[in-house]
Amino acid sequence: MNMTRILVAEDDEAVQKFVCRALVHKGHDVTSVDDGLQALQALDKSQFDLLITDIVMPGLDGIGLALKVARDFPAVPVLLMTGYSAERQRAHNLEELICQVITKPFTLKQICEAAETAIKAEATTKH
Secondary structure: OOOOEEEEEOOOHHHHHHHHHHHHHOOOEEEEEOOHHHHHHHHHHOOOOEEEEEOOOOOOOHHHHHHHHHHHOOOOOEEEEEOOHHHHHHHHOOOOOOOEEEEOOOOHHHHHHHHHHHHHHHHHHHO
16 A cells, blocks of 8 residues: 555644654654644645645645635545644534644644544545
8 A cells, every 4th residue: 555645734833743653653654734824835845645634824824725725636635733722613614625624732643533533534436
């Protein structure tokens, strides 16, 4: 099986490192960026199997990013992360576009399981 390519967009360096380390440990190929605009640039350059993005980021936030990805890269599932319940509510309206919203703080196991679920869900809808 080939490695899953995951793009992580997170402006908090500690969270970004934690998520990347967790996913690399699970055998995924992970690219990380600091905001939504960088994420779009990365998506333009190469193919990813999953986007994991924080909702609250400078520049283009995670919800704006999810909308653009759903439109321009419909094959890429989106997993949102947030520490804010109000942001979780905003994301609630996007349920058909995103796989899931994971609330911070989360454990290594939770982020890995959420990623696996999103990838599997995408794989089943493709066939």
